[in-house]
Amino acid sequence: MGVVSLALSLAYLVLRRGERDRGVDLELAQSVSADFGARVEELLKPYLEAQPGVRVRVTYRPRAAEEGLSGARGAHLVLRPFEPAEADEVAPLFAADYAVLAYDRSRVAEPPASFPDLVTQALALKAKGDVAYGLALPEETHPLLPLFSDVFWPAAPQHEAKAAAKEVFALLGDLRFTYGLSPHACTSDCAARLLADGQVPFAVLGEWRIPELRRALGERLGLAPLPSLSRGGPPLRSVGRTYGVERAPALKDREASAADGVVAYLRGEGQRRVFAALGKLPLAEPPGAADGAAEAPAPELVEQERALHAPAASPDPASVRAADAALAPVWIEFADGRIGAEGAARALVENITAIHTDS
Known part of the structure; x- marks a missing residue:
């Protein structure tokens, strides 16, 4: 009997040692674009080198953006957008999806504070023959949402929303049709390429384009918040999201640890x-920042932070999707010249009303 007991004990110890030797395999499901995974692995590299028994596989689960862990079944960790009320459940990581005014420092000494100032600078550069256009505006609507933040967030009475929308469409119409400063049918790929090739001094782009612009322009790349609609007017509110990492609640002991x-x-x-x-x-200060022990931030980081200093609209993801859905068809017709500022403003308010009614 004692021999059997000893054998069982030895077998148990061998199994436990085998488990330790195998280490722990974790899946981190990302809800951002599929090509983001290698950068997440780079972020985790120092930790994984210090913990050789832990391995993390990064996968792409697009449904995790809106459904969290339920959209990434089987994952141990999920990288996703989160709301302030979820801060206790999520490790805050970074800000994303906001729009910036990117500009070419070799042509622009100081970024414009307002769109009228931008028009003045762009017209002067175009008149000299330095550039083909003044401002690259993408056909995709998400980077344009901050221009319409007073239309969507907070919900305004219809007559006020229509007046605000008309002001924005009138500005965009002047840029494209009156002054010929914005190219027609230009996607965000096109806008980034025109800026990188020196064909425009300014471009409105999502922050996800910044790394490729840094590679193309180097120190020539400047970043600033989107200009206000009028001289002396209030700053446009940024429309972005915050991302963090959430841990699945029901994990085995070693996986949980x-x-x-x-x-x-x-x-x-x-x-x-x-x-x-x-x-x-980054959303949080690194260790030592509060007492001055942290390293000085890179100049590129400081500039990118300044570009996000506009007040945030902080809409929830569903509200952003609704705004995109309301604006997209109107923007297509307006950009093609099929409707003017008045008609576009009216159509946008009608779309907003219809979406709110359906919801």
């Missing part, structure tokens, strides 16, 4: 690497 270690790293030491590895703005 390893996942908690990843989250702790991302909350602390990993914050130092967010900008360098991901090209994103």
Whole structure:
């Protein structure tokens, strides 16, 4: 009997040692674009090198953006947008999806504070023959949403929303049709390429374009908040999202411990690497920042932070999707010249009303 007991004990110890030797395999499901995974792996690299028994596989689960862990079944961790009320459940990581005014420093000494100032600078550069256009505006609507933030957030009475929308469409119409400063049918790929090739001094682009522009322009790239609609007017509100990492609640002991270690790293030491590895703005100060012990931030990080200093509209993801859906068909007709500012404003308000009624 004693021999059997000893054999069982030895077998148990061998199995436990085998488990330790195998380490822990975790899946981190990302809800951002599929080509983002390598950068997440780069962010985690120092932690994983210090924890050789922990391995993290990064996968792409688009449904996780809106459904969280339920949209990434089987994952131990999920990288997704989150709301302020969820801050206790999520390790805040970075800000994303906001629009910036990108400009060419070799042609622009100071970014314009207002769109009228931008028009003045762009017309002067175009008249000299330095550029083909003045401002590249993408056909995609998401980077344009801040221009319409007073229309969508907060919900205004219909007559006020229509007046605000008309002001924006009138400005965009002047840029494209009156002054010929904005190219027709230009996607965000086109807008980024025109700026990189020196064909425009300014471009309105989503922050996800910043890394490729840095590679193309180097120190010539300037970033600023979107200008106000009028001289002396209030700044446009940024429309972006914040991303963080959430741990699945029901994990086995060793998986839970390893996942908690990843989250702790991302909350602390990993914050130092967010900008360098991901090209994103970290949401939390790295360790030592409060007492001055942290390294001075890179100039590129400081400039990118300034570009996000506009007041945030902070809409929820469903509201942003609704705004995109309301604006997209109107923008297509307006950009083609089929409707003017008055008609576009009326159609946009009608779309907003219809969406609110359906919801």
